[in-house]
Amino acid sequence: MSNLFASAASGLASGWRGTAGSTESQATPGAVQDLTDPKQVGVFDALKELSRLKVTSTIEIPQLIVVGDQSTGKSSVLEAIGRFHFPVAGRVCTQFPTKLILRRSSEEHTVVSIQPAPSRTDADRERLEKFREELSRPDEFPALVDRARAELGVPASSNYGAGGSQEPLRFVEDVLVVKSSGPDLVQVDLVDLPGLFTAETQQQDGVGMRIVNDMVRQYIRSRNSLVLLVVSVATSFANQAARAMIQDMAQTDRTLEDRVIGVMTNPDRAVSVEDALDVLNGSLDSTNLRHKWLVVKNQGQQERSNEPLDQRDWREEHFFLNHPEWNRVPRTQCGINALRSTLRVALLQHTQAALPGVIVEVEATVKTLEARLDAGVSRSTPEARQVFLCDIAQKFSDLTREACSGTYQDEQCKALHKVGDECRVCARFFPRLRDDSPASQDRKLRANIRLLSRAFASAMREYGKTEEIVSSSNNSNTSINTNPNRETDHSAHEPHDVAGLLSPDTIAAHxxxxxxxxxxxxxxxxxxxxxxxxxxxREPQGEASENTYHLLFEHQSEKWPAIAAAHLDAVWQAVQRFVDVALTASCPADDDVRAAIRTHLTQPALADLQRASHRAMLSLIGCHARGRTGFYDGFVDVGPLRRRARGLSARLDRSDDDGTAGGSFAGDMLGFVLSAAGGNAAWAKSSIGVLAGELARGAVLGQLGGALADVFDGTGESAGGAGDGEVGREAYFVLVPRSMDNLAAARAVEHVEMFYEMSMMSFVGYVNSLVVESGILHELPRAILTQHRILREDAAKIELIAGEKASDARKRERDQADLDTLKRVLETLKGFSG
Structure with missing residues (x-):
């Protein structure tokens, strides 16, 4: 096989063209280079750098695929474009894709390999990937192709019949890859695909037809492919299978109108020159291609074996200039030079269209590398490591202070850059108003904890009491309104009042x-x-012991520790989430350093603070423990009495008709007031006045009114001395029920119920203010990670956290080199796309 490899061994880009049986001749310089716009050389170099750095996968160097029916001259056109001869004989057809990869390099080198199809088994894939041959001379190529056929299991079509194989031809999707590099090569991938056929023969059956059709469609779909549609005017234009396939696929893929370039071949054997001219001027073809159709004169088999490619170009030009009908075709639409110019424009536009997305990816990678290098400054000395960690600590403490105070102000950027340019410092940490995502709420720490505190208060109101006291008339449905702030409709205080702001899981769990x-x-x-x-x-008969009061309150409040502990757990989970995101923002580029900071600094500090908060919680719970009466001594005022009297009045109104129950309750309340006065006549008088006013509508006013009026005179002292005191006591004992223990129990219940609400509200307030506010939010900015703490740490721990490994230093050097390369690439791409 002759004239096979003008590029690999003889310098394709230099213009050498080999011929069988003759010495190599010099072709027209620059013929192949015309395929590429000069600007593209730099762009392809840039894309090659991106491929080496594995920066982007959105673009590759465009490949030109040649699609057409069998015997339309596809390989001949491809040879004329790339100056590379494909091995084609009289009865040989393309049975597998052949890909020619041309790359610019300082050294000339050609390698042939096989790229296995995805459908291959692992064993076949491993076997085929081992096929790799280097070429040193052009005449080695035919034998190499035969070895590749043997590996692929596809005998040549020239061996069919006449003692050869009687089986139909096999078509495979494996690709024969010919990669050639040289100092002046155009950078493009050229792919010759098997030709389409529409009729079955003994040599080509329906199975092979389906394989070829599917294969060609797959290549056409690739947005990275420019499609060279080759049709032969030696056949009717309307009967071309490849053209019909393009028309069909263009219905759903409008990019084909830009990516397909139509080429007619065999003008010297045209069945209708007029039809071909109509296609060229756009009046016959309905494919709506953006690029105009072109026509080239391809070589016959004999010419391809004996005629140099530069001679081929001269003969083609002479044909179009001197033919009486074809000389009407514009020079921009006929001949291989016109085709190269069209391809050059198409490749340029195709590359430009894809570059904006690539530029965005490269810019993002540049910023990532810059951030990594900023965070990965040299840490080879103790001082450098300390400065490195101090910068992280400063950023962290600033964010924590803003989050704990609730101001949510981001750091002001002092870097010099254009407005609108992305900057690591300018990047927002605290979210915008419209951002309602759970992740954004984690950054607003004070707001998040205040939501939890609301849920805690609601939970204490709804679930904190062991037993709710209800009226005797309906003890299953009607609650006595012992809390004046707790309306009959509980919905305003239940935990679901923050359901739209806290997750259902948080409410359910805590x-x-x-x-x-x-x-x-x-x-x-x-x-x-x-x-x-x-x-x-030691109390007198008819009185409950001090223990009774404490134990009843303890009974009613025994769920408080569990509810408070669950609240504290929810707060610490919120704190932990914030610390994680703040630490990531403060040390974004070095995962190892961030993990070491978390292990050796932040987590131990958080554990200490968490233990302190639990100690404060235990102390607060202890204030409500048995025997701690001091907590209630400040709650003496008439407000609670007034509210309790309202409840009592309502109960008296529901008393029995004979007034017995009412009298019992009135006696309970009067006894409570007199005993609570403890000798303080002024307080007793004021309290009795409150009771009298609230009980004015009660059923036992007749029984209680006279007794209350005689207890104290207008001065607040006992009226009439000892005798009047006796009147007061007699009035009191008139209302005493038969059972002294019942009276003591009723008094204890009223006392505990009255102070439960005040105590519960105070407990909630102290938990949220003393334990959470003062003990956690106030301490976080200065207790977890600060510059002061870094400066106090010993050198060994600093080195453990921020010490630089040799691999880190090498990685930083590579990052810097890659960054420099990417900046040059970015400049090239922007210049080309602009």
Missing amino acids: YTFPAPGRISHQDLNAWLAARIPQWRG
């Missing part, structure tokens, strides 16, 4: 508990009265 039990006053009094004798102390 702020949902079993509902309180429900018990009537009568049942609770009876239950407590039965236990008063069991806890007797």
Whole structure:
């Protein structure tokens, strides 16, 4: 086989053209280089650098695929474009794709290999990938192709019949790759595909037809491919299978109108020159291609074996100039030079169209490398490591301070760059107003914790009491309004009032508990009265011991520690999420350093602060423990009495007709007031006045009014001395029920109920302010990661955290080299795309 390899061994780009049986001759200089715009040389070099650096996968150097029916002269056209002869004989057809990869390089080198099809088994893939041959002379190529055929299992079509194979031809998707490099080569991939056929023969069956059609369609679909559609005017234009395929695919892929370039061959054997001229002027073809059709005169088999390619170009030009009909074709649409010019423009536009996306990716990579280099400054000395960590600590403490104070101000950038340019410092940490994502809420730490605190207060109101006291008339549905701030409709205080702001999982895990039990006053009094004798102390008969009051409150508030602990756990989870995102923002580029900071600095500090918060919580819970009366001494005012009297009045209105129950309750309340006064006549008088006003509409006013009027005179002292005191006591004892323990129990229940709400509200406030606000939010900015702490750490720990490995230094050097390369590439791409 002759004239096979003008590029590999003899310098394709230099213009040498080999012929069989003759010495190599010098061709017209620059013929192949005309395929590429001069600007593209730099762009292809840039794309090659991106490929080496593996920066982007959105673009490759464009490949030109040649599509056409069998015997339309595809290989001949490809040879004329790339100055490379494909081995074609009289009965040989292309049975597998052949890809010619031309690359610019300082050295000339040609390698032939096989790229296995995806459908191959692993064993076949491994075998085919081992096929690799280097060529030193052009005449080695035919034998190499035969060896490749043997590996692929596809005998040549020339061997069919006459003692050869009787099986239909096999077509495979494996690609024979010929990669040639040289100092002046155009950078393009040229792919010769098997020709399409529409009729089955003994040599080519329906299976082969389907394989070829699917293969060609797959290559055409690739947006990286420019399609050279080759049709022969020796056949009717309307009967070309390749043209029909393009028309069909263009219905769903409009990019084909830009990517397809139509070429007619065999003008010397045209069945209708007029039809061909109509196609060239755009009046016959309906494919709507943006590029005008072209016509070239391809070589016959004999010419390809004996005629140098520069001679081929001369004969073609002479044909179009002197033919009486073809000489009407514009010079821009006939001949191989016109085709090269069209391809050059198409390749240029195709590359320009794809470059904006590549530029965006390169710019992002540049910024990533810059950020990594900023964070990865040399840390070879103790001082450098300390400065490195201090910068991280400063950033972290600034973000933490803003988040804990609730100001949410980002750092002001002092770097010199254009407005609108991306900058690591300018990048926002705190979200914008429209950002409602859970991740953005994690950054707004104070707001997040205040939401948790609201949920905690609602949970304490809804679930904190062990037993809810309800009226005896309907102990399953009607709650006594013992809390004036707790309306009959509980929805304003339930945890779901933050359901739109906190996740359902958070509410379910930390702020949902079993509902309180429900018990009537009568049942609770009876239950407590039965236990008063069991806890007797030194108190007189008819009084409950101090222990009874403490134990009843302890009973009603025994769920507080669990609810508070769950709230504290939710707060610490929120803190941990914030610390993670703040640390990532403060040390974005070095995963190893960030992990070491977390292990050796932030996590131990958080653990210490967490233990301190639990100690504060335990101390606060202890303030409500049995015997701690001091917590309640500040709650003496008439407000609670007024509210309790309202509740009592409502109960008296629901008393029995004979007034017995009302009298009992009135006696309970009067006894409570007199005993609570403890000798403070002014306070007792004021309290009794409140009660009298609230009970004015009660059913026992007749029983209670006279007694209350005689207890104190207008001065606040006992009226009339000892005798009047007796009147007061007699009035009191008129209302005393038969059971002294029942009276003591009723008084204890009223006392504990009155102070439960004040105590619960105070407990919630102290948890949120003392434990969470002061103990956590106030301490975080100065307790976790600060410059002061870095300066106090010993050198060994600093080196453990920020010490630079030899591999890190090498990586930084590579990053710097890559960054310099990418900046040059970016400048080239922007200049080309602009």
